[in-house]
Amino acid sequence: MPHLWIAFRSFTRTFFWIGIIAGWTLPSAHAESVLRVAMTAGDVPITIGQPDQGFEGYRFVGYNIYDTLTSWDLSKSDVAADLRPGLAISWEVDPKNPNRWIVELRQGVKWHDGCEFKAEDVIWNLDRIANEKAPQFHPKQFAMIRNRTDNIQKIEAVNDYKLVMTTAQPDSLLPYQLSYWFMVSRCKLEALHYDYEAFQKAPSGTGPYKVDKLVPQERLELVQNPDYWDEKRIPKHDRLVLIPMPEATTRAAALLAGQVDFIEAPSPDTIPRLQSAGMQIMTNGYPHNWSYQLNFVDGPFKDIRVRKAANLALNRADMKKLLGGYMIESTGNVLPSTPYFGHPSFKIEYNPKQATALLQEAGCYPCDITFAISTSGSGQMQPLPMNELVKAQLDAVGFNTKLDVMDWNALLDVARPGREKSPDTDGINISRALQDPFSALFRHVYSKQHAPAGSNWGHYTNPAVDALIEEIYATFDPEARLAKLTKLHEMMVDEAVMLWVAHDVNPRALHPRVKGFVQAQSWFQDLTPIHIEN
Amino acid sequence: MMAYVMRRVLYAIPIALGVSIVCFSLVYLAPGDPLQTLLPEDASAETIEIVKKAYGLDQPLPMQYLIWLGRAITGDLGMSIATGRQVSGEILKALSNTIILSVGAITLSFSLAFGLGIMAGYLHGRWTDRLLTGLAVVGVSVPNYWLGIVLVIIFSVEYQLLPATGMGPGGSGTFNLLDPAHLKHLMLPVVTLSLIPMGIITRTARAAVAEALNQDFVQTLRAKGLREWAVATHVVRNALPQVLAVMGLQFGYLLGGSILVETIFTWPGTGFLLNKAILTRDIPVLQGTILVLAIFFVVTNLMVDLLQTAVDPRMQRR
Numbered sequence: 001m002p003h004l005w006i007a008f009r010s011f012t013r014t015f016f017w018i019g020i021i022a023g024w025t026l027p028s029a030h031a032e033s034v035l036r037v038a039m040t041a042g043d044v045p046i047t048i049g050q051p052d053q054g055f056e057g058y059r060f061v062g063y064n065i066y067d068t069l070t071s072w073d074l075s076k077s078d079v080a081a082d083l084r085p086g087l088a089i090s091w092e093v094d095p096k097n098p099n100r101w102i103v104e105l106r107q108g109v110k111w112h113d114g115c116e117f118k119a120e121d122v123i124w125n126l127d128r129i130a131n132e133k134a135p136q137f138h139p140k141q142f143a144m145i146r147n148r149t150d151n152i153q154k155i156e157a158v159n160d161y162k163l164v165m166t167t168a169q170p171d172s173l174l175p176y177q178l179s180y181w182f183m184v185s186r187c188k189l190e191a192l193h194y195d196y197e198a199f200q201k202a203p204s205g206t207g208p209y210k211v212d213k214l215v216p217q218e219r220l221e222l223v224q225n226p227d228y229w230d231e232k233r234i235p236k237h238d239r240l241v242l243i244p245m246p247e248a249t250t251r252a253a254a255l256l257a258g259q260v261d262f263i264e265a266p267s268p269d270t271i272p273r274l275q276s277a278g279m280q281i282m283t284n285g286y287p288h289n290w291s292y293q294l295n296f297v298d299g300p301f302k303d304i305r306v307r308k309a310a311n312l313a314l315n316r317a318d319m320k321k322l323l324g325g326y327m328i329e330s331t332g333n334v335l336p337s338t339p340y341f342g343h344p345s346f347k348i349e350y351n352p353k354q355a356t357a358l359l360q361e362a363g364c365y366p367c368d369i370t371f372a373i374s375t376s377g378s379g380q381m382q383p384l385p386m387n388e389l390v391k392a393q394l395d396a397v398g399f400n401t402k403l404d405v406m407d408w409n410a411l412l413d414v415a416r417p418g419r420e421k422s423p424d425t426d427g428i429n430i431s432r433a434l435q436d437p438f439s440a441l442f443r444h445v446y447s448k449q450h451a452p453a454g455s456n457w458g459h460y461t462n463p464a465v466d467a468l469i470e471e472i473y474a475t476f477d478p479e480a481r482l483a484k485l486t487k488l489h490e491m492m493v494d495e496a497v498m499l500w501v502a503h504d505v506n507p508r509a510l511h512p513r514v515k516g517f518v519q520a521q522s523w524f525q526d527l528t529p530i531h532i533e534n
Numbered sequence: 535m536m537a538y539v540m541r542r543v544l545y546a547i548p549i550a551l552g553v554s555i556v557c558f559s560l561v562y563l564a565p566g567d568p569l570q571t572l573l574p575e576d577a578s579a580e581t582i583e584i585v586k587k588a589y590g591l592d593q594p595l596p597m598q599y600l601i602w603l604g605r606a607i608t609g610d611l612g613m614s615i616a617t618g619r620q621v622s623g624e625i626l627k628a629l630s631n632t633i634i635l636s637v638g639a640i641t642l643s644f645s646l647a648f649g650l651g652i653m654a655g656y657l658h659g660r661w662t663d664r665l666l667t668g669l670a671v672v673g674v675s676v677p678n679y680w681l682g683i684v685l686v687i688i689f690s691v692e693y694q695l696l697p698a699t700g701m702g703p704g705g706s707g708t709f710n711l712l713d714p715a716h717l718k719h720l721m722l723p724v725v726t727l728s729l730i731p732m733g734i735i736t737r738t739a740r741a742a743v744a745e746a747l748n749q750d751f752v753q754t755l756r757a758k759g760l761r762e763w764a765v766a767t768h769v770v771r772n773a774l775p776q777v778l779a780v781m782g783l784q785f786g787y788l789l790g791g792s793i794l795v796e797t798i799f800t801w802p803g804t805g806f807l808l809n810k811a812i813l814t815r816d817i818p819v820l821q822g823t824i825l826v827l828a829i830f831f832v833v834t835n836l837m838v839d840l841l842q843t844a845v846d847p848r849m850q851r852r
Contacts, residue, residue, distance in 0.1 A: 139588030253698040
């Protein structure tokens with residue numbers, strides 16, 4: 001028996017040392033770090049290039065799987081996000097021809113499928129969204145991006161990494177439009193014989209994430225792209241799981257229950273509960289506007305005094321209290337931190353006496369108005385209680401406000417055709433993204449954007465504004481352009497072209513273990529710096 | 535029996551055709567069109583026309599219906615405008631997920647409700663009856679989406695016993711009924727969904743049993759010296775056709791998926807699919823889903839009718 005004991009002891013010692021050596025030398029298995037995000041979207045955004053589900057699709061899918069020629073700098077929280085190089089490292093207008101842009105592309109970029117990104121890919125991508133006869137053409141993709149690229153007449157490759165883009169009209173804001181246009185791999189789509197249904201499940205872009213798994217309606221799992229061309233933006237977590245969760249209470253519950261780590265847009269009344277459970281609540285101003293576009297042809301808002309009266313009637317501080325402090329009071333169409341905010345002479349403030357005096361001077365007292373509003377919708381915040389408060393405040397100064405309530409899609413049906421189809425509607429409450437100068441300023445006041453051709457729902461018309469916009473399009477010097485943009489914003493505020501109420505602050509709730517997130521002043525956000533602490 | 539079955543199947547055909555016309559045309563009556571969600575606000579008229587043509591929305595409505603019907607008969611319900619995926623695939627997947635939820639809710643609600651209803655019927659007029667009836671009324675009256683949220687707050691948030699959302703830790707693709715970790719995801723939505731059918735069936739069973747108990751044959755059976763449990767068997771059998779009819783209807787409703795409950799629990803069933811399709815005006819998905827669910831309802835009621843005749847042969851002779 002003693003010899004058996006000795007043998008047992010020596011086996012044990014041997015395996016002990018094998019274990020110690022293995023532990024030091026063999027690579028250790030580590031648990032994958034996973035970031036689980038609950039989106040407000042009702043479905044997983046489509047993955048074939050231009051995403052749907054609004055800007056949430058861009059934020060979580062578009063900019064993660066794909067890149068654009070110009071991109072957004074989302075690394076700072078204290079300034080409004082602006083453009084930076086993406087797949088293009090430089091873009092300049094030809095000094096001799098303002099319709100001609102010279103674009104230098106980034107070299108050494110690989111698609112997820114291993115093919116190399118070259119100039120021909122950009123031309124192929126233009127056909128994908130513009131040429132009905134091209135096999136890669138997709139009508140929905142066309143529908144979603146064409147309005148931003150329809151000024152591009154043609155693209156020619158000078159060599160593998162240099163392009164010339166020719167526009168139909170001079171457009172100094174073209175780089176902003178390019179930041180919304182995602183580049184999709186020709187290699188992959190051709191290999192799949194243009195089967196977009198198959199491409200959806202295994203798309204190929206150049207972005208910091210690759211698609212690992214798509215469960216329609218339920219989740220999209222992305223994994224880091226370790227070969228991403230921007231090493232600083234290789235994700236600091238292994239896996240990003242995106243889960244559509246349209247109900248705000250469910251998102252909050254899922255975060256509290258530990259099922260997700262990051263939720264979009266918790267409702268203001270759940271925030272104290274989330275905070276008490278130790279969740280991080282992140283907010284920041286961003287280019288969003290909750291306002292009313294007005295009817296300049298029919299009804300009382302033709303008169304600038306009535307428009308000013310409406311703006312002076314609103315106690316925005318009360319609105320802020322209603323939302324638990326989660327908004328920024330509007331003082332113009334854009335946030336004051338926007339470079340082209342300027343110094344409008346019309347002060348948007350609470351002055352009910354002045355409001356009443358203006359209505360009486362305008363001979364509209366009481367002043368009957370009807371607003372079309374929705375029960376929910378992208379960026380609409382809490383539309384029902386907010387509108388009730390606006391109505392009460394307007395009525396207190398002499399308006400007689402009627403709210404025409406409908407669902408989001410029905411409201412868009414009122415917005416798209418313009419005021420002509422709704423002459424009895426004096427204003428529509430549709431929140432707007434103000435991400436770039438065209439979106440923030442031009443489309444609301446340019447006469448060429450009169451709905452249904454564009455977003456100028458109420459048919460605001462001002463030849464001086466039109467002339468200024470055309471000057472801006474033709475001004476390629478950034479400083480000179482900024483001065484003109486500032487003047488345009490000042491004119492818009494002085495003319496009280498909208499009834500301004502609030503800017504959202506984009507609240508998000510994060511689990512304490514989620515670190516490294518910087519909330520940019522943008523509709524888009526960069527999730528790559530996030531790491532998950534154990 | 536066979537003749538009866540054939541007759542019922544033949545009646546179902548014009549019903550299905552009528553349902554298809556209603557399904558197809560109803561979605562067009564709602565304000566808003568699918569292009570709203572496809573196109574940016576400042577899409578040009580030319581862009582709008584190109585997209586309309588690509589999705590066949592430029593055709594007159596009767597022509598669109600005929601094209602759609604021709605394809606639907608072969609099982610092709612078209613492509614989702616929102617996702618570009620086959621509608622039939624989307625519906626089948628969603629339906630299978632809703633069936634899992636519905637079977638759970640039915641098992642819970644029918645078994646409990648039938649038992650409680652029989653008890654209430656037998657103890658008609660006593661405090662037990664009043665208590666059970668009161669509970670049934672509460673079950674029918676309490677909004678189930680509110681109950682769902684309350685259950686989530688208690689069991690998921692406060693006590694972290696059950697998950698708040700989703701169909702399994704990895705989604706429906708990996709859902710495994712035999713895995714307790716996956717079954718946990720089923721519990722709260724099943725309890726929430728079972729509330730209304732439980733209330734309705736309890737009350738129906740109670741009324742049917744109480745009515746049967748008042749019939750002469752019960753007195754005759756007791757007079758013949760039959761034991762009470764044997765009498766109860768006859769009473770229940772006589773009450774069953776009424777209850778079966780209601781169960782069939784409830785099963786049909788559950789298969790339609792509860793938009794609210796599935797949205798709260800992010801359960802990827804037909805309710806969730808319909809909710810998304812309504813918000814995006816995804817007409818092919820709306821038409822296909824409503825048609826499939828309506829046909830399911832017709833088939834379910836046919837099965838219930840056949841079951842009723844099996845239980846009560848007198849119904850066959852009517």
